Amino acid sequence: MRTVVIGGGLAGLSAAYFLSAYDGEVILLEEEKDLGGLAGSYAQGGYFIEKFYHHIFSSDVFIQQIIKELGLTEKLEWRTASIGYYMDGKIHRLNTPLEILRFDQLSFFDKVLLVKAVLSARRLKDPFAFDDVPATRWVIEKTNRSVYENFFEPLFKGKFGEYENISAAWLLSRIKLRSNRTLKGERLGYLRGGFQQLVDKMAEKIESQGCEMRRGCEVTRLVIANNKVEGVETTEGFLASDNVIITTPSLSKALSPYRACGVVGQSPTIDKIRYQCTICALFGLERSLMDGIYWLNIKADVPFGAIIEHTNLLPRADYGERLFYVVSYVQEEDELWKKSDKEIVDLYLEGIEKLIHDFHREEVKWWELTKARFTAPVYELGYKNKIIPYSSHVEGLYLAGMFSSPNYPERSMDGSLRAGFECAREVMKKGKRERVK
Ligand SMILES: Cc1cc2nc3c(=O)[nH]c(=O)nc-3n(C[C@H](O)[C@H](O)[C@H](O)COP(=O)(O)OP(=O)(O)OC[C@H]3O[C@@H](n4cnc5c(N)ncnc54)[C@H](O)[C@@H]3O)c2cc1C
Incomplete structure (x- = not known):
């Protein structure tokens, strides 16, 4: 029994990791020369650094299990991340109770409402029950328009652009997820030396289990x-195969079984999910940009929604320089998406100069930019019904990836690893049933 896994991101690696340990011949196909997909890294001057900023939450237990299995536990560090919000021409720190009290963009009454809403979201047993409730409506009902406009709306725009129908299930689960805090800030996990080690160790193990990987x-x-x-x-x-596991949104859309075999009209596509594109630049420089802040959300007229200073979570000494990301979530129709890498970087640098007055673009030693088309589902109202099951109606065709249930309400490395594992288990179960027959 041969299984072909399409995609060498974390979902594909996970499916191949579990399948090759137990069952039949497995071949993994990756179109890029490197593995890792969205969790891939740049090899930059002697170290690896993710193309897109990455960290994990304490609730991401599956990835922690894999990290342990691969002998990387001692590299996993939990660090306090300081966050800020750029608004009205200045950076507001929002970590300690005192900083929140000082936040002058909301009145005292607004802050009380905001804290009450956050506490009520944290107490919810089942945020998924809010799949059909607009996030905007939930916020306005629980707080007021001022809290929505001055706090939540810029965050929604930064993450989803102009989409209005984002589900409250997404928002509420995010609030629950991000509750691992101390009085100084949020606790985030990072694999010291980079998540590339996870990708490399998985690939090593998969190959040692006899799986062929064609990059x-x-x-x-x-x-x-x-x-x-x-x-x-x-x-x-x-390449002939008994089973195929698709892990890429691009194929789940473009290669729907009906289109692939030429029968049009029965079902236009198996993937009805809308996805966002991401543009993410990484800059290297000598000095710190944001005075201790790891994550800065931005409400200002600039073409990006957040700046993430990686070396404010990890020590500068690990890299010998400072590193920060600038990110925009966009759609293919957006003008920014159509621009060249250089044009985008120029716009980003112009934007940073506007926000951080003592920053000059000449300080940047080097930059890298990655544009990726399928980077996150848009968690719209009724998203739950769009989730793709692992087994399809075509015999031998399976799907596991960003569109699978462990990646709702937020896609993550943990979600894709879990999806790959759960899908592999389904393939193996079916294989066993066939053999019994
Ligand atoms: C900006 C950004 C920040 C993120 N931050 C975090 C974070 O902090 N924490 C976290 O847990 N997660 C984060 N994520 C999400 C996480 O990276 C992804 O959810 C996860 O890596 C997705 O893995 P995947 O295997 O499902 O998909 P992908 O990584 O997209 O893998 C799909 C693979 O298939 C390959 N492929 C595509 N088409 C073909 C084809 N036709 N033939 C062969 N191969 C093909 C691609 O090259 C790719 O390698 C972030 C993502 C982004 C974009």
């Missing part, structure tokens, strides 16, 4: 006959 091999078509998977067409030719 730089793009799947161009899924081949299905009589409602059964026959294999995949790739840039290296046809």
Whole structure:
């Protein structure tokens, strides 16, 4: 029994990791030359650094289990992250009770309402029950318009752009998720030396379990006959297979089984989820940009929603320089998405100069920029019904990735690792049933 896993991101690696430990022949195909997908890294001057900022929460227990299994536990460090909010021309720190009291963009009454709303969200047993409630409505009902406009709206815009129908299930689960705090700030986990170590260790183990991994091999078509998977067409030719696991949103959309076998009209696509694009720049410089703040949300007329100073979570000494990310979540229609990397970086630097008055672009020693098309589902009203199950109606065709249930209400490394594992378990169960027959 051969299984082809499409995609060498964390979902694909996880599926291959578990399948190759127990069952049949497994081949993983990754179109890029490097593994890791969105959790991939740049090899920058002697160290690895994620292309997109990454950390984990204490509730991400599956990834912690894998980290342990791979012998990386001593590298996992929990650090206090300081957050801030840029508003009305200045940076407001929002970590300690005193800092929150000093936050002058909300009245005392607004703050009381905000704290009450946060506490009530934390107490909720089932945030998913709010799948059909707009986040905006929930906030305004629990607080007031001022709290919405001065606090939540910029955060929603930073994360989802102009989408209005974001589900309260997403917001409430985020609030619950982010409750691991001390009086100094939020506790976030990071693998000292980078998450690239997780990717490398998984790949090593997968290969040692006999799984073949073809890097730089793009799947161009899924081949299905009589409602059964026959294999995949790739840039290296046809590969026959009994099972195929799709882990990429691009294929779950473009290679719907119906389109792939030429039958149009029965179901336009199996993936009805809308996805966001992300543009993320990483800058290297000598000095700290944000005086201890790790994460700065921004409400200002600049083409990005947040600045993340990585070396305010991890020591500068690990890198020998300071590192910060600038990020925008956009849609393909957005003008920013259509611009060249250099144009985007120029706009970003202009924006930072506007916000941080003593910063000059000449201070930047180097930059990298990554644009990725499928980076997060838009968690709209009724998203729960769009989640794709692992098994499809086509025999031998499985799906596990950002669109799977462990990635609701927020996609994460933990969610994709778990999705890969749960999908592998389903493939194995079906394999066993076939053998018994
Ligand atoms: C800006 C940003 C910040 C993030 N921050 C965090 C964080 O702090 N904490 C956290 O837990 N998560 C974070 N995430 C999310 C996390 O990175 C992802 O949820 C997770 O890595 C997704 O893994 P995946 O395998 O499902 O998908 P992907 O990583 O997208 O993997 C899909 C893989 O398939 C490959 N592929 C695509 N098409 C083909 C084809 N036709 N043939 C062969 N291969 C193909 C791609 O190259 C890719 O390697 C962040 C993501 C972004 C974008």
